[in-house]
Amino acid sequence: MARMKFLCDADRCIECNACVTACKNENEVPWGINRRRVVTINDGKPGERSVSMACMHCTDAPCAAVCPVSCFYTTADAVVLHSKDLCIGCGYCFYACPFGAPQYPRVGNFGSRGKMDKCTYCTGGPEADNSAIEYEKYGANRLAQGKLPLCAEMCSTKSLLAGDGEIIAQIYKDRVAKRGYGSGAWGWQTAYRETITS
Amino acid sequence: MAVCTRVRLVLIAVALLVFAAAAAPVAAQQPSSVDPNAAAVQEQQLLEQLNRIQGLGTIPDTKSYVIEQPMGRVWRGFHEVWLPWIGGIAVLGMLAVLIIFYLWRGMVRIESGRSGINIVRFSAFERFVHWMTATCFIILALSGLNITFGKHVLLPLIGPSAFSSWSLAAKYAHSLLSFAFTLGVVLIFLMWLSGNILNRVDIQWLKRGGGMVGHDHPPAYRFNAGQKMIYWIVVLGGAAVAVTGYLLMFPFYGTNIADMQIAQGVHGVVAVLFIAVMLAHIYIGTIGMEGAFEAMGEGTVDLNWAKEHHSLWVEQEQARTGAATMQGQRSAMPAE
Numbered sequence: 001m002a003r004m005k006f007l008c009d010a011d012r013c014i015e016c017n018a019c020v021t022a023c024k025n026e027n028e029v030p031w032g033i034n035r036r037r038v039v040t041i042n043d044g045k046p047g048e049r050s051v052s053m054a055c056m057h058c059t060d061a062p063c064a065a066v067c068p069v070s071c072f073y074t075t076a077d078a079v080v081l082h083s084k085d086l087c088i089g090c091g092y093c094f095y096a097c098p099f100g101a102p103q104y105p106r107v108g109n110f111g112s113r114g115k116m117d118k119c120t121y122c123t124g125g126p127e128a129d130n131s132a133i134e135y136e137k138y139g140a141n142r143l144a145q146g147k148l149p150l151c152a153e154m155c156s157t158k159s160l161l162a163g164d165g166e167i168i169a170q171i172y173k174d175r176v177a178k179r180g181y182g183s184g185a186w187g188w189q190t191a192y193r194e195t196i197t198s
Numbered sequence: 199m200a201v202c203t204r205v206r207l208v209l210i211a212v213a214l215l216v217f218a219a220a221a222a223p224v225a226a227q228q229p230s231s232v233d234p235n236a237a238a239v240q241e242q243q244l245l246e247q248l249n250r251i252q253g254l255g256t257i258p259d260t261k262s263y264v265i266e267q268p269m270g271r272v273w274r275g276f277h278e279v280w281l282p283w284i285g286g287i288a289v290l291g292m293l294a295v296l297i298i299f300y301l302w303r304g305m306v307r308i309e310s311g312r313s314g315i316n317i318v319r320f321s322a323f324e325r326f327v328h329w330m331t332a333t334c335f336i337i338l339a340l341s342g343l344n345i346t347f348g349k350h351v352l353l354p355l356i357g358p359s360a361f362s363s364w365s366l367a368a369k370y371a372h373s374l375l376s377f378a379f380t381l382g383v384v385l386i387f388l389m390w391l392s393g394n395i396l397n398r399v400d401i402q403w404l405k406r407g408g409g410m411v412g413h414d415h416p417p418a419y420r421f422n423a424g425q426k427m428i429y430w431i432v433v434l435g436g437a438a439v440a441v442t443g444y445l446l447m448f449p450f451y452g453t454n455i456a457d458m459q460i461a462q463g464v465h466g467v468v469a470v471l472f473i474a475v476m477l478a479h480i481y482i483g484t485i486g487m488e489g490a491f492e493a494m495g496e497g498t499v500d501l502n503w504a505k506e507h508h509s510l511w512v513e514q515e516q517a518r519t520g521a522a523t524m525q526g527q528r529s530a531m532p533a534e
Contacts (some may be wrong), residue, residue, distance in 0.1 A: 034259060039241045039263050041252075042253070043254040047238040051253075051445070053265040062271055065274050066274050066277050068349055069349060069353070069358070070392055082254040085362070088365045088366040088369050094275045095270065096271075096273055096277070097460055098269075100264055100455070112373075182297045183239065183241070184241050184242070186265075187266055190245075
């Protein structure tokens with residue numbers, strides 16, 4: 001089994017937001033929730049970089065560690081998923097998450113946030129693969145169909161990479177070696193406790 | 199025609215020269231070994247500066263513009279390691295101390311026995327406020343402890359589905375009862391403030407250990423120094439848990455994720471210490487002292503109890519209501 005990761009090559013991201021749109025469309029994400037978003041750092045200044053960020057499916061995920069009802073689980077492909085049936089909407093995962101991935105369908109006043117929603121790495125949830133109920137609650141399950149997350153699959157500059165960590169790290173290393181520069185694998189140190197050194 | 203052609207050639211040559219002259223400085227600014235990454239923002243550098251990375255996005259949700267905040271890991275360490283230890287030691291430690299104390303000291307008796315005369319200690323309103331706050335506190339405490347300890351204690355016993363249903367109900371109870379609890383704390387603050395200002399008698403009371411050891415009965419007004427400590431712990435602790443709780447209940451109203459992590463930390467630590475103190479309060483109000491529970495139960499206490507534990511208050515009460523009334527009550531008792 002692979003160890004699935006995301007890698008955003010910020011030197012290639014052109015801030016087109018197609019990954020955001022693709023994610024919303026593929027997963028029928030509830031209104032107001034963005035499982036993936038593109039953020040530009042130092043916008044308009046020399047050296048600005050855009051990073052597409054979603055749940056990084058951390059090693060030893062903080063969200064899973066702090067969940068008071070233990071509704072998170074990690075798949076054999078190291079994708080971090082959760083059960084909306086067990087989630088109580090307490091908001092603890094969203095205090096713990098370094099990447100702002102967990103979101104709630106309601107504002108959360110009076111503690112009524114609703115069930116948490118986040119990127120599933122296009123892997124659905126605990127329900128039967130590609131069942132209607134799985135799609136309704138969690139969105140697409142492309143991994144079960146042998147496909148990678150749509151955000152990365154359709155990235156026009158191949159800035160956003162998804163797949164086995166070692167393979168995408170090697171692709172990134174080769175790119176950095178060939179072009180002579182790279183602003184690093186954003187979030188990797190925080191999510192996986194490792195960086196890609198070329 | 200020949201002149202015309204020559205003029206055109208000259209014009210083209212001049213134009214080329216002007217263009218070349220203008221282009222020269224631009225070319226000079228672009229050396230062949232340019233590094234477009236030289237000024238690029240570096241993740242590690244940004245994290246070291248602010249411990250969080252924020253930029254600009256295009257979706258309306260401005261909160262999503264923060265892309266990385268690794269201090270969530272610190273909060274996780276607090277919530278998963280420190281808080282359970284602090285809470286476990288505080289709550290179980292207090293229980294252990296109380297059990298040992300009870301086995302050693304037993305119930306503090308009314309030494310001079312019951313007089314049979316009752317005097318009013320708490321009005322119906324005071325008792326209502328106390329029990330409203332107390333009921334809310336117990337439910338808030340259990341539902342709060344469930345968030346930290348439930349998955350270790352209860353989840354293995356009843357299974358994930360039942361535990362989630364209970365936790366969801368507990369979460370709603372925790373959020374909604376907080377309003378009655380906060381109201382109770384405010385009323386407690388107002389109605390008992392005058393009796394809980396520290397004075398010289400309290401120093402004496404504390405020096406004599408409140409009479410908990412041996413058969414000492416240091417004088418006290420309506421509230422002794424121990425009760426005053428409980429009062430201020432309830433008022434200040436209650437204010438702390440209420441403020442931090444409402445910050446968490448209304449996310450992003452003047453807070454960001456980092457502030458909410460701090461709010462949760464304060465809320466959790468104050469709450470577990472609060473629970474430990476309230477265990478001691480419950481102990482002394484029930485099995486710890488004879489004649490204490492009826493003060494909050496029926497609202498009256500035995501005169502001898504009051505004389506032993508609140509001698510100065512009894513004097514005040516007798517001066518206020520007139521000692522004659524007391525005497526009258528006493529003479530109603532069978533003489534000799």
